[in-house]
Amino acid sequence: MRTKEGEKKRAYLTMEELRQLPDNTNTYKAIEREFVLEPKSVLMVEQEQKLKDSDTAIASLQTSKEYLEKQMAEVENNLRELLQQDPSLARQIMSMSVV
Numbered sequence: 333m334r335t336k337e338g339e340k341k342r343a344y345l346t347m348e349e350l351r352q353l354p355d356n357t358n359t360y361k362a363i364e365r366e367f368v369l370e371p372k373s374v375l376m377v378e379q380e381q382k383l384k385d386s387d388t389a390i391a392s393l394q395t396s397k398e399y400l401e402k403q404m405a406e407v408e409n410n411l412r413e414l415l416q417q418d419p420s421l422a423r424q425i426m427s428m429s430v431v
Contacts, residue, residue: 333393340386347379 360367
């Protein structure tokens with residue numbers, strides 16, 4: 333999620349810098365170790381798309397995170413209930429050594 337937030341911030345900052353440039357300014361897009369001349373409008377559209385994609389990915393990741401946190405809490409509660417119902421099982425688990 334941090335990666336997507338970083339991508340989103342980078343796209344936003346790039347868009348802000350591009351907005352300050354006149355429309356007829358030569359702009360270049362970095363492709364691996366090369367720079368390719370691109371119209372400002374093309375770069376703006378690409379950055380807007382990256383921003384939207386990052387927002388979508390962040391929302392999806394947040395939903396997954398919340399779901400997994402709920403699942404983990406449920407498993408913890410089930411385990412806690414199991415150990416409370418059978419104290420001998422709890423003692424047996426506590427006597428096991430972790431290698």
